[in-house]
Amino acid sequence: MRSSRASWPTQRVLLPAYVGWSAREGSGVFDPIASLKLTAGFYRVDSTLHIDLAHLEQELANGAAVVVLIHYFGHVDPGYTNTVELARRYGALIVEDEAHAMFTDLFGGSCGRLGDVCLFSLHKLLPMPTGGALVVNPGREGLVAGLVSDPSIPSPWDFDLLTMVRARRRHAEVLGELLAPLAGRVDPLWTLPPDEVPQTFAVRIRGVSRDLLYERMNAAGFGVVSLYHTMIPEITAAQFPASHELARTVMNLPVHQEASEHELRAMVVELSRQLDLLSS
Numbered sequence: 657m658r659s660s661r662a663s664w665p666t667q668r669v670l671l672p673a674y675v676g677w678s679a680r681e682g683s684g685v686f687d688p689i690a691s692l693k694l695t696a697g698f699y700r701v702d703s704t705l706h707i708d709l710a711h712l713e714q715e716l717a718n719g720a721a722v723v724v725l726i727h728y729f730g731h732v733d734p735g736y737t738n739t740v741e742l743a744r745r746y747g748a749l750i751v752e753d754e755a756h757a758m759f760t761d762l763f764g765g766s767c768g769r770l771g772d773v774c775l776f777s778l779h780k781l782l783p784m785p786t787g788g789a790l791v792v793n794p795g796r797e798g799l800v801a802g803l804v805s806d807p808s809i810p811s812p813w814d815f816d817l818l819t820m821v822r823a824r825r826r827h828a829e830v831l832g833e834l835l836a837p838l839a840g841r842v843d844p845l846w847t848l849p850p851d852e853v854p855q856t857f858a859v860r861i862r863g864v865s866r867d868l869l870y871e872r873m874n875a876a877g878f879g880v881v882s883l884y885h886t887m888i889p890e891i892t893a894a895q896f897p898a899s900h901e902l903a904r905t906v907m908n909l910p911v912h913q914e915a916s917e918h919e920l921r922a923m924v925v926e927l928s929r930q931l932d933l934l935s936s
């Protein structure tokens with residue numbers, strides 16, 4: 657979508673306090689906020705990356721025009737419904753950031769239904785170099801008056817989405833089983849509910865440096881990621897210690913459709929070997 661609007665309102669946008677930045681890519685979440693010169697506020701997340709509803713309410717009470725809800729890595733926050741209710745009570749619009757959660761929305765149906773609009777990042781989940789989509793929920797069409805679609809972006813319906821979704825879920829289930837013996841050293845951030853389709857399999861690394869493990873896994877040819885390894889400077893360690901602890905310890909394992917079960921097994925074997933080496 658391209659905007660034909662000349663200016664945007666400058667009221668506060670509330671974001672979850674878990675927004676990453678990298679020298680190469682900047683911040684996919686925060687750069688648009690900064691470039692539109694919107695004022696941002698941040699609501700806390702806890703050590704499992706779930707929303708701190710009490711803090712969200714405090715921030716809403718300070719005034720907010722928009723609440724951005726991010727369904728991280730395809731996972732739906734247990735406080736999703738409460739978050740939307742709270743935001744509505746304070747008169748804020750709700751943007752569901754489904755950059756990672758398009759499949760959870762389309763196939764699980766457990767997000768994307770309660771907010772005003774949803775954002776898909778098509779290129780993150782589909783084999784295309786760039787592209788996103790804005791989904792407008794019924795009755796909210798007025799919010800996007802003046803937005804024009806870019807006809808060069810392929811439609812998600814051009815792809816075999818169901819095959820991708822099945823592969824992602826199967827890979828996540830396999831990883832869950834393979835990682836069980838590493839409990840206490842590599843712990844899944846969440847268990848996989850039946851209505852979620854992960855973008856990546858998020859784990860917490862304990863006892864060794866996540867950064868070293870990440871480097872060694874990649875050097876060994878396994879494409880693991882640390883998606884939000886550095887918080888944007890607005891999210892300080894003093895104010896948001898749980899966010900920084902997550903940023904230091906979360907690693908994202910691949911579950912994409914091209915991965916094979918054999919590769920996942922080899923990856924976990926290497927993960928286990930590197931954990932032993934790093935902790936010896």
Ligand SMILES: Cc1ncc(COP(=O)(O)O)c(C=O)c1O
Pocket residue numbers: 683684685726753755756776777778779787788
């Ligand atoms: C949660 C989240 N939202 C939005 C974006 C931005 O997506 P895009 O690359 O399509 O601009 C990213 C990625 O950078 C992201 O991780």
